[in-house]
Structures are given as C-alpha cells and as structure tokens.
Amino acid sequence: MIKKFLSLMIVLIMALSFASCGGPVKKPDESDTPDVPPEEQEKIYALTLAEDTLFLLEGDENIEVPIGSFTVNGSAADVSLLQYESSDTSVITIQDNTLSAVGEGSAAVTVSYENASDVLSVTVYGVAENGDPFAENAVRLHGRVYENENGDLVVDNVNSGLEFAFYGTEFKASVKSDATAAQYVRCYLDGDEEGERISIKKQTEQTYVFAEGLKEGVHTVRIMKMTQQRTGGNSYSLVVTGVETGTNCRILEQGEENEEKLKIDFYGDSITAGEGNCSDTKEDAITVKNSDGTQTYASFTAQALGSEGSFVGYGGITVRVPYMLGSDITMYNIWRWYSTLNRTEYPVDPETDFVVINLGTNDSSAPNYTGEMFAADYLALLNEMKKFYPNAHFVLCYGMMGIVYKIDSAISSVVNDFDGEASYCRLPTNTSGAGSHPTIDGHKAAAKVLTRHIEGLMK
Structure with a gap:
C-alpha cells in the first residue's frame, strides 16, 4: 500500500516538472487574437514648378508646363498624377496636361495633386492677322504714311514711319528707294530714344537688318524717316515692301492706343x-x-x-x-x-x-x-x-x-x-x-x- 502511494507521488511530481520546464501554459483570461501590423505612414506630396511665368503666342499648342520637382515623402512621385486648371479658358485651354494659347491675355494655371499645388502665370500675346505685317492690327503708323496700289507702305515726310511689335531675335524689312541719292532712316529699338542711323541705298530694293542678336522675347522697332521729301530738286520717298517673318520674328498685335495721349x-x-x-x-x-x-x-x-x-x-x-x-x-x-x-x-x-x-x-x-x-x-x-x-x-x-x-x-x-x-x-x-x-x-x-x-x- 505504502509502495503504491509512493509510486503515484513520483509520477505526479514528474508530470509537474515537465509542465514547468517547457510546456505552454495559458492564462485563464488570455484570448486567441492575431498579430496587428504597424500603422501605414501618411503620404505628404510636394510640388514646385520650374518657372513662375510663361510667355506664349496666340496659336501655340501642346506646351508642357515646366515641372521642377514632384515628390511624395521626399521621393520622386509620378508626374502623370498631376492635375491642371486654367483660370481663363478664353486665353489658355488644357488637354492631356498640355497648354494651348487660344487668345490674347493672361491666365493662371494651377497644377496640383492632393495636398500639393503651385501656380504658373501665363501671358499670351496676340499675333498679327494671318501673319500679315501690314495688317491694321500689326503695324502702327507715325505721321502721314500711306498705302500704295501694291499694298506697300510709303513714307515721304520727315519724322514719319512705322512701328512693329514682334517676338523673336531679329527684325528685317525690305525697303525700296527710287531716289537718285542715298537717304536715311533712324531705327529705335525697345523704347530707345537715341536710335541708330541707317543709310538706305539709292534706286534699289533690298532687305535691311534693323535688329539682330536679340534675346528671344517681345521687342518693338520704330523706323522713322530722317530725309525730307524733296531736297535739291530730288524727291525722297521710302517704300517698305515687306517684313521677313518666321521663327526668329513673329509680328504681334499692336496694343490699344492711348486715347488720352497728347496730339x-x-x-x-x-x-x-x-x-x-x-x-x-x-x-x-x-x-x-x-x-x-x-x-x-x-x-x-x-x-x-x-x-x-x-x-x-x-x-x-x-x-x-x-x-x-x-x-x-x-x-x-x-x-x-x-x-x-x-x-x-x-x-x-x-x-x-x-x-x-x-x-x-x-x-x-x-x-x-x-x-x-x-x-x-x-x-x-x-x-x-x-x-x-x-x-x-x-x-x-x-x-x-x-x-x-x-x-x-x-x-x-x-x-x-x-x-x-x-x-x-x-x-x-x-x-x-x-x-x-x-x-x-x-x-x-x-x-x-x-x-x-x-x-x-x-x-
């Protein structure tokens, strides 16, 4: 009897020892819940445009907005996510994330995505009607300038002439003179008050360079006649027969004249x-x-x-x-x-x-x-x-x-x-x-x- 009791006690002690050495022990109130992953990091976007302002000409199309940087949490983000909005669709329209200049004026283009945005100020310059440099909205006449039967512009009087606004780097015009001696014009560029004296050859028609090597952008040129209409029995008339236009010179519309200007x-x-x-x-x-x-x-x-x-x-x-x-x-x-x-x-x-x-x-x-x-x-x-x-x-x-x-x-x-x-x-x-x-x-x-x-x- 005593031997059986001792044997039972030994078995019980061994079982308790096994449990304490490695067997899992659940607490009575512990539930079976899965592991929870850490919270996802908030996405912070940042956007900076490469330029604050942009100048376009009426008719320009498929112009990309210059993006400086677009990041999410400091790393490069996908620019195709960006959204574009024009403040004035009569000036700038947007399609496939590119700009089209549809009218003269100014508009703000807002580029954004979620919490990031930047604004581009866009100015659109109107171009001359059908690219014609002698169109009414393209040339400003100073003094008694008139059109001849060929559609050319004729300047006879002193201190009279033509003025153009253009976008580009140079300005060239064809001038005809039937005078028997050279005559002269003075060319004023971008508001210069001194001007440059230019000789117009006698009895020829040729192209003269009035401006070149300019920084690409908007410029004005005013060509005024220095020589009076008649001197020493000779007549001096200038006929401007054309203006060279193209990539380096696009004639712009003239702005509205100031009606209050002294006359x-x-x-x-x-x-x-x-x-x-x-x-x-x-x-x-x-x-x-x-x-x-x-x-x-x-x-x-x-x-x-x-x-x-x-x-x-x-x-x-x-x-x-x-x-x-x-x-x-x-x-x-x-x-x-x-x-x-x-x-x-x-x-x-x-x-x-x-x-x-x-x-x-x-x-x-x-x-x-x-x-x-x-x-x-x-x-x-x-x-x-x-x-x-x-x-x-x-x-x-x-x-x-x-x-x-x-x-x-x-x-x-x-x-x-x-x-x-x-x-x-x-x-x-x-x-x-x-x-x-x-x-x-x-x-x-x-x-x-x-x-x-x-x-x-x-x-």
Whole structure:
C-alpha cells in the first residue's frame, strides 16, 4: 500500500516538472487574437514648378508646363498624377496636361495633386492677322504714311514711319528707294530714344537688318524717316515692301492706343525738316547726309511731351506767297496733302490738341511782300486750318534763324486777330549749322522753350 502511494507521488511530481520546464501554459483570461501590423505612414506630396511665368503666342499648342520637382515623402512621385486648371479658358485651354494659347491675355494655371499645388502665370500675346505685317492690327503708323496700289507702305515726310511689335531675335524689312541719292532712316529699338542711323541705298530694293542678336522675347522697332521729301530738286520717298517673318520674328498685335495721349501736329520749312543740323559749320552746303528730320525742335518737343501726331517740313516753303518753290508749293496749298508726292487729302484728327507752325523765315525774303500781306496770308491759313482742327490751340513759332521785324510784328497781329486759340512762341536763334541753319544743339534749346510754352498752356 505504502509502495503504491509512493509510486503515484513520483509520477505526479514528474508530470509537474515537465509542465514547468517547457510546456505552454495559458492564462485563464488570455484570448486567441492575431498579430496587428504597424500603422501605414501618411503620404505628404510636394510640388514646385520650374518657372513662375510663361510667355506664349496666340496659336501655340501642346506646351508642357515646366515641372521642377514632384515628390511624395521626399521621393520622386509620378508626374502623370498631376492635375491642371486654367483660370481663363478664353486665353489658355488644357488637354492631356498640355497648354494651348487660344487668345490674347493672361491666365493662371494651377497644377496640383492632393495636398500639393503651385501656380504658373501665363501671358499670351496676340499675333498679327494671318501673319500679315501690314495688317491694321500689326503695324502702327507715325505721321502721314500711306498705302500704295501694291499694298506697300510709303513714307515721304520727315519724322514719319512705322512701328512693329514682334517676338523673336531679329527684325528685317525690305525697303525700296527710287531716289537718285542715298537717304536715311533712324531705327529705335525697345523704347530707345537715341536710335541708330541707317543709310538706305539709292534706286534699289533690298532687305535691311534693323535688329539682330536679340534675346528671344517681345521687342518693338520704330523706323522713322530722317530725309525730307524733296531736297535739291530730288524727291525722297521710302517704300517698305515687306517684313521677313518666321521663327526668329513673329509680328504681334499692336496694343490699344492711348486715347488720352497728347496730339500735336507740326508744320514748317527747312528748320522743321532738319536741314543742315548735323553740321556745325555754317559755310557747309546743306546735304541729305548732314540733315536729320528726326533731330529737330519739333521731334524733341514731341518726345518731351509724349505726344503723337504728324510732321510736315519742307525746305524753302512760305505761308502763301509764291517764292522759291513756285505757286503750288506753299503751306496754304500742301498742308492737307499726304505729301507733295501724294497730293491726296490727309484725314487730320479733329481732336488734335495743338498745331505748331514755324514759318516766316522764307517769307521775309520774298520781294515786294509786306508785313501786312504776310499777316493776311497767315490769318487765311489759320482760318482754313481751324475748320479741320476745331479744338486745337495754334502755336506760332519764329526766330530760330533770326528775327525780321515785319515778320515778328505780323505774327503778333495774327495771334490778336485770329478768331480762335493762338499764341506766339519766339524760339532762340542758332545759325551755326550748314547753310546757317540751326544745329542739333540749337534745336534742343528751341525745344526746351517750346515745351515750356505748351506746358504752360496745358495748366
């Protein structure tokens, strides 16, 4: 009996020892639950465009937005996930994540995905109608420029010409001249006020480079005639027959003209035409080469006042008395024409603010011509002009080549007798240029006086 009890105890002790050495033991309250994986990391996207602004031309298509970087948690992300939105679909449309420039203007393109976004400012420039550089919306005419029977643009008068806006790196135009001697233009690029003098060869038609090697982008070019329409018995007319367009030069639409811009028309003789102003020796003969109609008291005044208008300068001309040029070429006869080479009526702007007339120097030498006769002719000219310039103030100038009493006195009487707004502005004398004409410095001095005079009238 005792032996059986001892044997049972030994078996029980061995069983307990086995359980404590390695057998699994469950707690009474422990349940059978699966293992839980760690929480998934939040995705943080970041987006930066390579450019803040983009310039396009109307008609550009399939333009990709320049993406700088697109990441998720610091690693590169799939750019095909990005979404695009245009603030103005009349300017920019988006298809297959590319841009199309459908109209002139500005739009914001927002690129985004989830918590990341960036904005691209896009400007679209309008292009000339059908790519035609002579279309009305493509070229800005300065002065009495007209179209001939071939559709070319003709420039006869001094300080008159053409202006273009273009996108590219260069500007070339074909110019024809039938003159028997070289003539000159001045080219102003991107608002430059000095310009570059360019010689136009006689009796040829050829292509001239007016700008090249420019940074690709939007530029403006203004080409103005330096040579008056007739000198020494020769006629000088410029015909612009075409503009080279393509990848390096796309003609843009001209912006809207400022209707509030001051409008001044200038009329005068050889002084207004710039005869002899490039010389500083009065004994020099007047030539086309030493004369510059873009560097006169008139052009400097217009520049100082920021005005727009037309310029008629004709060497030897008088108010009305037939003298050096015969009975046809007097200011009374030609002021309505485009030029003496195109005697059709020019549509003067009735909203012109000022009409500046600088005459009397040639009239003073006309034989058997009294001051009273001059005054009567001048008054007749003003009365005729007033019909077409109903709102203008007429500024009568004199004195740049000296003062003759009968002319000086007559101008004063004309101002008093004229049934309209008029004033007399005596300009400083300078006879140091070729043929005793004013030099460029003399013109600048006169422009300061005239500018102050007009500014005083505007107050």
